[in-house]
Amino acid sequence: MKDLSLHILDIAENSINAGAKKIVLRIVEDPVKDLYSISVEDDGPGIGVDILHRVEDPFFTTNRKKKFGLGIPLLKQAALDCGGHFNITSNPGAGTTLFASFKLSHIDLKPLGDIGSTMLALICGHPEIRYVLFYEKGDFYYGFDTDELKEALGEAPVNLPEVLMSIRNSINESTGGRAAAMWKANE
Amino acid sequence: MQKLTIDDLKKIKEQYAATFNLRQGGYKAKVTVHMGTCGIAAGARAVMNSIVEELASNDVKDVIVTASGCAGFCSKEPMATVELLGAAPVKYCYLNAEKMKRIFREHIQQGNIVEEYALVMGSETSY
Ligand SMILES: Nc1ncnc2c1ncn2[C@@H]1O[C@H](COP(=O)(O)OP(=O)(O)O)[C@@H](O)[C@H]1O
Ligand SMILES: [Mg+2]
Numbered sequence: 049m050k051d052l053s054l055h056i057l058d059i060a061e062n063s064i065n066a067g068a069k070k071i072v073l074r075i076v077e078d079p080v081k082d083l084y085s086i087s088v089e090d091d092g093p094g095i096g097v098d099i100l101h102r103v104e105d106p107f108f109t110t111n112r113k114k115k116f117g118l119g120i121p122l123l124k125q126a127a128l129d130c131g132g133h134f135n136i137t138s139n140p141g142a143g144t145t146l147f148a149s150f151k152l153s154h155i156d157l158k159p160l161g162d163i164g165s166t167m168l169a170l171i172c173g174h175p176e177i178r179y180v181l182f183y184e185k186g187d188f189y190y191g192f193d194t195d196e197l198k199e200a201l202g203e204a205p206v207n208l209p210e211v212l213m214s215i216r217n218s219i220n221e222s223t224g225g226r227a228a229a230m231w232k233a234n235e
Numbered sequence: 236m237q238k239l240t241i242d243d244l245k246k247i248k249e250q251y252a253a254t255f256n257l258r259q260g261g262y263k264a265k266v267t268v269h270m271g272t273c274g275i276a277a278g279a280r281a282v283m284n285s286i287v288e289e290l291a292s293n294d295v296k297d298v299i300v301t302a303s304g305c306a307g308f309c310s311k312e313p314m315a316t317v318e319l320l321g322a323a324p325v326k327y328c329y330l331n332a333e334k335m336k337r338i339f340r341e342h343i344q345q346g347n348i349v350e351e352y353a354l355v356m357g358s359e360t361s362y
Contacts (some may be wrong), residue, residue, distance in 0.1 A: 049276055058275045065304050072239045111271075113307035119272040162280075169283045173270055173302025200287055202323035204251035207300075209291035216284070 049122060051161025057184055058119045059146055060170055060179075063090035065111075066144070070178040071170075075223075077152060077185040080195065084157060085132075085149040095138040103136065124150050130154040163219035167192070168212050175207035183223045190222045255294060263297045264343050267316040271305025274312040278331055282313045283331035289339040298343060311354065317342055326354040 049055050056073055063071050068090035076085045094154070095103060102108040104124055108116030123146075124134040130150035138144040150157050163183075170179055171194060180193040205211075209213050268274070268283040286300055300323060308314055311328035318324040325348050327338060334352050341347045 054275055054280065057270070057280055061270050061272075061275070061302075061304065111305055114305060114309065117272075163287070165280050165284045168287060169268075169270065169280045169302065171267070172283060172300050187261055197239075197244075200241075204248050208247065208251065209287050209295070209300075210250075212287050213291045214239045214243055214247075214285050228251050 049126070051087055051158050052126075053161040053163040053166040055123045055126065055148075056088065057166040057169055058151050059088045059123060060090075060144075060166075062119060063088060063092055063144065064170075064177065066087070066090065066092035066179065068092035068143070070180070071179045073181070074182045075163070075184070076182075079152060079186055083132075083149055084130075085147065085153045087145060087147040089143065089145040091143045094140045094142050094144055095136070100136065100138055104134075120146070126150070126158065130157045137230050160223070162220065163223055164216035166216075167219050168216040171215060172207050172212050173230045175205065182218065185224075191217055192222075204230070254289040261297070261320075262299045263320050264299070265318045266298065266300045266343070267318075268300065268302050269304070269306055269308075269312060269314045269316075270302040271309070272310070273305065273309035274314060279313040281332045282315060282330045283333045285335040286315075286339060289336055293344075295344075308354075314354070319343070319346065327352045328354045 049058065060071050060073065071089045072089040074085070074087045074089070076083070078084070083093040093206055103117070103120050106121045107116050109115070111117065120136070127134040127148040127150055130147060131154055134148050136144065136146050167179065167181060170177075177196045183190040194206060201211065266286055267311070268279055270279055270288070283300065283302065290298055290300070305312070308328065313330040314326060314328045315330055315335065316324050316326050325342070327334070327349070330352065338349050338352065341349050
């Protein structure tokens with residue numbers, strides 16, 4: 049994966065495939081602690097202890113169409129490569145939280161990339177799910193919640209192309225869009 | 236780039252109400268972008284963004300875009316399936332944003348399959 053927003057999309061797709069109805073995405077950049085972290089929390093069925101220790105294994109997947117599952121191992125590797133940590137907290141029936149941290153000053157830390165495009169892809173692909181995004185950078189704070197947006201939209205669905213475009217632009221602008229848009233050109 | 240302001244939302248709501256009858260006819264096409272790990276790593280996100288951009292800029296209201304999980308064709312990603320109402324679904328592979336735009340113009344708008352990008356039928360099965 050070229051950037052962290054692609055990892056976030058991939059990990060959130062896991063939550064969707066597991067049957068989550070709500071997904072909370074957190075991105076925190078903390079220059080004081082020299083820490084960058086992302087987490088994806090869902091209200092899906094959770095992962096049983098018997099499987100939990102195996103999901104980090106590249107040859108483990110519950111998808112019958114293939115023989116390996118690389119999403120989690122790729123993110124774990126990216127975190128460990130940057131002097132960070134990785135963990136999954138899950139309980140059957142109580143959802144799953146995936147957390148990855150990175151040393152902010154690490155030379156191999158991937159850029160966040162186009163998080164607006166990630167949100168567009170998630171909402172467009174599965175508009176029925178509630179997505180909440182928290183973005184923190186030092187003292188700066190930004191939040192986005194599809195439930196609030198849906199309320200404001202009334203009858204109009206959240207996956208109308210013009211709504212999706214506004215969401216993408218609005219999120220990118222609020223989280224440092226210029227850099228993200230430039231990064232996207234290389235995708 | 237603009238922010239999602241109250242005014243934007245109001246405009247979208249009004250436009251939606253005004254064109255509601257148009258939409259009653261249902262969708263004439265469905266585009267499904269494969270969003271498995273291999274697809275995402277290969278550029279599926281840009282493909283999905285590209286089709287949504289085309290729909291928005293051409294004011295197309297009767298095409299629905301959705302996502303599916305990994306279909307097991309990892310080496311041919313990014314892939315998308317295009318289904319015109321009443322026609323057999325067509326799978327496209329090795330996509331990028333530009334190819335998706337061409338598929339939008341030629342297949343979705345004009346009804347001509349872009350054979351150059353289509354997965355050869357019968358050579359692969361997802362089961
Ligand atoms: N949020 C989640 N809820 C429940 N199960 C999950 C979740 N995320 C991952 N899993 C399980 O872990 C497995 C491995 O995930 P991953 O490494 O992303 O590979 P893949 O999604 O391709 O199978 C999945 O097949 C699934 O069984
Ligand atoms: Mg996965």
